[in-house]
Structures are given as C-alpha cells and as structure tokens.
Amino acid sequence: MTPMSPEVLSVILLTLQVAVVSTLIVLLPATVLGYVLARYEFAGKNVLSALVGLPLVLPPTAVGFLLLRLFAVDGPLGRETLGFDLHILLTWKGAVIATAIMSLPLVARTAKATFEGINPRLELMAHTLGHSRLTTFFQYSLPMARRGLLGAVILGFTRAMGEFGATVTIAGNIPGRTQTIAAAIFSAQQVGAQARADFFMLVAIVLGFLAILSAELLGHGRSLPSLARPS
Amino acid sequence: MTSAPSAHDSLPTGSLDGLTVRVRLPLDRFELNIDLHTEKHVTGIFGVSGAGKTSLLETICGVRRQARGSIALGEETWLDSDRGIFIKPWQRHIGYVPQDGLLFPHKDVRHNLLAGKKRGLQRGHPVQRTFETVVHILELGPLLERTVHTLSGGERQRVALGRALCSGPRLLLLDEPFASLDIALRRKLLPFLRRVRAEFQIPMLFVSHDPLEVQALCDELIVLRDGTIISHGDPRSVLTATHLFPLAEQHGFENILPCYVVEGSGSTGQVRLGEGGGNERAPVELVTVRSEAQPGEALLTGIPAHDIMVATQRPEGLSARNVLPARITQLRSVGHVGLATAELSPDLPPLTVEVTEKSFVELGLRVGSEVFLVIKATSCRLYRTGESRRA
Numbered sequence: 001m002t003p004m005s006p007e008v009l010s011v012i013l014l015t016l017q018v019a020v021v022s023t024l025i026v027l028l029p030a031t032v033l034g035y036v037l038a039r040y041e042f043a044g045k046n047v048l049s050a051l052v053g054l055p056l057v058l059p060p061t062a063v064g065f066l067l068l069r070l071f072a073v074d075g076p077l078g079r080e081t082l083g084f085d086l087h088i089l090l091t092w093k094g095a096v097i098a099t100a101i102m103s104l105p106l107v108a109r110t111a112k113a114t115f116e117g118i119n120p121r122l123e124l125m126a127h128t129l130g131h132s133r134l135t136t137f138f139q140y141s142l143p144m145a146r147r148g149l150l151g152a153v154i155l156g157f158t159r160a161m162g163e164f165g166a167t168v169t170i171a172g173n174i175p176g177r178t179q180t181i182a183a184a185i186f187s188a189q190q191v192g193a194q195a196r197a198d199f200f201m202l203v204a205i206v207l208g209f210l211a212i213l214s215a216e217l218l219g220h221g222r223s224l225p226s227l228a229r230p231s
Numbered sequence: 232m233t234s235a236p237s238a239h240d241s242l243p244t245g246s247l248d249g250l251t252v253r254v255r256l257p258l259d260r261f262e263l264n265i266d267l268h269t270e271k272h273v274t275g276i277f278g279v280s281g282a283g284k285t286s287l288l289e290t291i292c293g294v295r296r297q298a299r300g301s302i303a304l305g306e307e308t309w310l311d312s313d314r315g316i317f318i319k320p321w322q323r324h325i326g327y328v329p330q331d332g333l334l335f336p337h338k339d340v341r342h343n344l345l346a347g348k349k350r351g352l353q354r355g356h357p358v359q360r361t362f363e364t365v366v367h368i369l370e371l372g373p374l375l376e377r378t379v380h381t382l383s384g385g386e387r388q389r390v391a392l393g394r395a396l397c398s399g400p401r402l403l404l405l406d407e408p409f410a411s412l413d414i415a416l417r418r419k420l421l422p423f424l425r426r427v428r429a430e431f432q433i434p435m436l437f438v439s440h441d442p443l444e445v446q447a448l449c450d451e452l453i454v455l456r457d458g459t460i461i462s463h464g465d466p467r468s469v470l471t472a473t474h475l476f477p478l479a480e481q482h483g484f485e486n487i488l489p490c491y492v493v494e495g496s497g498s499t500g501q502v503r504l505g506e507g508g509g510n511e512r513a514p515v516e517l518v519t520v521r522s523e524a525q526p527g528e529a530l531l532t533g534i535p536a537h538d539i540m541v542a543t544q545r546p547e548g549l550s551a552r553n554v555l556p557a558r559i560t561q562l563r564s565v566g567h568v569g570l571a572t573a574e575l576s577p578d579l580p581p582l583t584v585e586v587t588e589k590s591f592v593e594l595g596l597r598v599g600s601e602v603f604l605v606i607k608a609t610s611c612r613l614y615r616t617g618e619s620r621r622a
Contacts, residue, residue, distance in 0.1 A: 121333055124294055127320040128327040129398045130350025136321075143337040 034111025064169025114148025248305030275449035326395030347398025356399025
C-alpha cells in the first residue's frame with residue numbers, strides 16, 4: 001500500500017467531511033444552548049443541562065446503539081414508521097449524526113463558560129442603547145464571545161474527527177464509504193496492518209495537533225480585560 | 232471652551248419633561264419603595280452603598296421586571312402595572328452611564344459612541360450633530376480610532392457618557408459615573424459633566440457620593456436609605472441636614488459656589504461669585520489664594536463651613552482677607568454645633584456657617600441678623616471647571 005492511495009485519501013477526506021458537516025450542524029444549537037444556560041434561570045434548567053452533558057458520560061457505543069434503534073427499519077425514525085428511508089444507517093450521514101451528538105456537549109459547555117465570562121451588564125448597556133434581545137445577541141454577545149466560541153468550535157471539530165464508538169455502531173466501518181481515521185486505525189491494527197495503522201495514527205496526530213495549536217494561538221491573542229466580570 | 236455645535240437646536244426647547252417614579256420592588260434586605268416626581272434638570276441621588284440607588288436606576292431602565300407601580304416621563308408611560316403597561320428597556324430611550332464604563336470591547340471608540348445610532352435616528356434625533364457636539368465638549372476627538380482597552384479610566388467614563396448622549400436619550404441616568412476614579416481625576420471630569428448639563432436639555436438622575444459634585448451639578452437632591460427617600464430638596468439644605476446625614480460632622484460641610492476669576496496676578500487671586508451673567512445687583516468678590524486660572528475663567532470655590540467666622544460688627548486688624556456683609560436666613564442646632572445659613576446676595580446660593588451654640592447665644596444671632604462673614608483667603612479652595620464666564 002502506498003501511503004496516499006485513493007482509498008487512504010478517501011478515509012482522510014471522509015473524516016474531514018464528517019467532522020466539518022457535524023461541526024456546522026452543532027454550531028448554532030450549541031451556541032444558543034450555551035447562551036441560554038449561561039444567562040437565563042428557568043424551571044428544568046438543571047435537567048436540560050444534564051441532558052446536554054449526557055453524551056459526555058455515556059459509553060459512545062450506547063449513544064450509537066440508541067441511534068441504531070431510532071433509525072432501525074422498525075424504529076421511530078425507520079422506513080416502516082415514516083413510509084420512506086432516510087438512509088442513515090451504514091452511511092456517512094449516520095456518522096455525521098453520531099459525531100454531532102457526541103460533540104454537542106463539548107461545544108455547548110465551552111460556549112456556556114464563554115458567555116458566563118462576559119459581563120451581562122454589557123448586554124444591559126446594549127438594551128439601553130435601543131437593541132432588542134435578538135440584535136443584542138447577534139451584534140454584541142456573539143462578537144464579544146467570538147474568541148471563546150472559536151475555541152469551542154475547534155474543540156467540537158477535534159471531538160468529531162476522533163469519534164469512534166458511536167460512529168461505527170450506526171455507520172459501520174466500510175472502507176471507502178463510512179470508514180473514518182479512527183475506525184481505520186482500529187481495523188488495521190486488528191488485521192496486523194502495522195504500516196497502515198502507523199500512517200493513520202500519524203495523520204490523526206498531525207490533524208489534532210494543528211487543531212489544538214490554532215485554538216491556543218486564538219486563545220492567546222490580545223487580551224480583552226473589559227470582557228471580564230467585575231470581581 | 233469655544234463655540235460648540237449645538238445639539239439641541241432642532242429639539243423642542245422650553246420646560247423639561249417631568250419624571251414620575253412610583254415603584255415598589257422587593258430587594259434582599261428591604262423593599263425599594265420610591266415616590267418621586269421631579270421637573271428639575273439634574274436630580275442628585277445620595278445614599279450609602281446598598282441603599283437601593285442602582286436598583287432604582289435599573290427599575291427605571293426596565294431591567295427589574297418584578298417592579299410594580301408606575302414610571303412616566305412627560306406624556307410617555309414606561310411602566311403602569313395596574314394597566315398592564317411595561318415598555319421594554321430598548322424602547323425606553325434612556326441613556327445609562329454606569330460606574331465602570333462598560334464599553335463594548337469589540338468596537339473602537341467611534342463605534343462605541345455610535346452604538347445607539349439606530350435608535351437615535353428612529354427617534355428623529357440629529358445623531359450626527361450630537362456626535363459632533365459630544366466629541367467636542369467631551370474632547371474625544373483624539374480617541375475616536377482607539378480600541379477600548381487602551382483607554383484610561385477617565386477616558387472610558389467620558390466615552391460612556393458620550394455613548395449615552397449619542398443615542399438621543401429622553402432621560403439620562405448617571406450611576407456614580409466617576410466612583411471608580413481617584414479624587415484628582417474626579418475633579419478633572421467634573422467640568423465635562425457641567426458642559427453636558429449646559430449643552431443638553433435632558434433630565435438627568437445623578438447618583439453620587441460627592442457633596443462637591445452634587446452642589447456643582449444638581450438642582451435638587453434626594454437621599455435614599457433602605458430603599459426609601461428620606462429627604463428631597465435643595466442640595467445645600469439637604470446636605471447640611473445632619474439629622475438625616477452625619478456628613479457635616481464627619482468631614483465638615485464644604486460650601487460650593489460658582490465664581491469666575493477677576494484677577495489672577497500677584498500673590499493672591501480675586502474671584503467674583505456667581506455664574507458671571509453680568510447682571511448681579513450687588514457683586515460679591517472674594518480674595519483667594521493664587522491659582523493657575525486666567526481672568527474670565529469660570530471656577531467653583533469651596534469654603535468649608537467651619538472655616539467661616541461670624542462677626543456682628545466689621546472687625547479691624549485681622550489677617551483674614553475677606554470680610555463680607557451677610558444676613559442670617561436660618562439657624563439650626565445639630566447636637567453641640569450650630570449651623571447658620573447666611574445670604575450674601577439674593578443672586579447667590581447661601582453659605583452655611585458652622586459655629587458653636589454658645590456663640591449663637593453670645594452674639595445674639597437670630598434670623599434676619601445683619602452680620603459679617605470672615606473668611607481667610609487660604610480657606611477658599613478653587614476648583615477648575617474648564618468653562619469660561621458666560622458672556
């Protein structure tokens with residue numbers, strides 16, 4: 001096997017494709033969830049917070065199996081119930097759903113911490129200057145949180161790239177169709193394909209390192225002292 | 232300062248909109264229970280920390296949703312819980328200047344100032360002209376392209392004040408805008424507030440802990456304690472009402488009077504009391520220590536009440552530079568101290584004089600007594616305001 005055979009390349013590209021699409025899907029709901037959990041008090045807030053965090057503590061295979069039951073032919077979102085096939089099982093779309101669910105808690109929790117670090121009285125100022133809740137969120141809260149939110153996105157993206165358990169359970173491990181880097185390393189190691197496993201391991205290390213490095217660089221930019229809450 | 236573009240040329244002139252606040256709001260330790268009506272330009276709010284001052288301002292802004300009662304400015308009702316009226320904070324047209332500036336870190340100074348532009352334009356407010364006026368009177372020109380985190384504390388507060396003004400507010404709330412600054416810087420910022428007062432016919436509520444600021448800016452003063460108004464009236468009478476307010480006992484009351492420089496050369500200075508409108512019936516001049524101020528410059532002079540002596544006859548052979556004829560208009564006893572209110576001229580705010588009760592009796596002082604006030608030149612502190620005398 002040459003390192004950059006079309007088949008190897010397809011694994012890397014599929015991994016990036018799944019990670020990018022699931023990150024894009026997660027971004028808005030996770031940011032809004034983080035904002036709501038950081039700013040509002042309401043009945044059932046603790047329950048919502050626990051539900052959002054649940055995928056972090058569950059075995060990924062449990063999440064994958066839950067999705068499998070949902071999208072199974074006779075499941076609530078299966079062909080027999082809906083009358084048509086969503087083509088989720090054993091497809092890259094299934095991998096996207098699995099990785100999105102696994103990375104949402106990380107993005108939402110990081111977003112929540114970011115918004116909690118922004119003085120809510122800055123939003124009150126925006127209100128007194130004539131900005132409604134919605135425009136305050138988009139024109140003030142989001143731009144003020146952009147650095148932390150970028151970090152959250154990168155965290156979610158790396159989580160999506162490395163997701164294994166939930167992904168293989170619902171999307172399988174089909175080379176050229178649903179095999180991601182994480183699954184490729186597992187398969188190669190199972191059959192003793194040392195060089196292939198080594199190569200994907202190195203690719204995973206490089207991609208992960210680049211992602212964390214960019215997060216570090218963004219996090220260590222110009223400090224914004226007035227973002228901090230008064231102590 | 233030279234001629235500034237005026238922001239309120241096109242705004243309706245004449246009397247100010249009356250502000251009515253009748254609200255109740257449960258707080259941690261007590262209930263905020265306010266019954267206030269004012270038609271004055273600047274109303275000071277005095278009170279110790281935790282007296283409910285910020286809660287009152289936030290209630291007026293509309294961010295305290297639990298508040299019950301009514302709030303109205305002129306014809307506009309912002310809250311009337313009986314009729315189910317609650318206007319949202321962003322529709323109330325209130326400019327709010329907090330203690331800590333709270334500038335938006337993702338915008339530069341110019342865009343902070345223009346953060347309320349859209350609202351101002353919706354109201355038909357001449358935003359561009361106000362922006363120019365604000366930049367001029369608050370001296371923000373050199374700061375416009377700066378990012379917020381490079382500003383000093385005093386600059387931040389000036390920008391916060393300018394930002395509120397540029398949104399075309401109908402009411403300005405100043406929540407101890409200089410409280411986070413040291414005393415020297417506060418004195419430097421006072422002139423900016425005096426300019427805003429002179430330039431903008433907007434009713435203002437001004438929370439302050441500083442008797443000098445209050446006398447220099449406010450037309451009336453309310454004192455809050457445990458969420459209720461315990462005094463409401465002329466700033467000088469309220470500040471010297473020590474049964475409400477142990478201030479005069481703690482630091483000594485300082486009379487603050489507007490004045491302008493007549494002569495600045497030589498080893499002493501000479502100021503004339505008043506705003507300098509030129510229509511004083513009986514001008515009163517005061518010899519002070521020498522200052523950097525130029526002739527014609529408007530100042531504030533501060534004379535501590537306990538540095539003024541009272542004589543029933545014109546004294547001779549004294550080192551004190553100032554012997555001013557005055558008439559006693561009020562006498563009060565506060566513990567072992569007597570406070571006399573003395574009028575120098577009908578055009579000027581009266582002076583409060585602190586003497587012992589014994590002196591009251593021995594001098595035979597009573598309301599209407601004609602006396603002489605003896606004040607050393609070195610007792611007259613001068614505070615610059617950055618204004619020139621009114622032509």
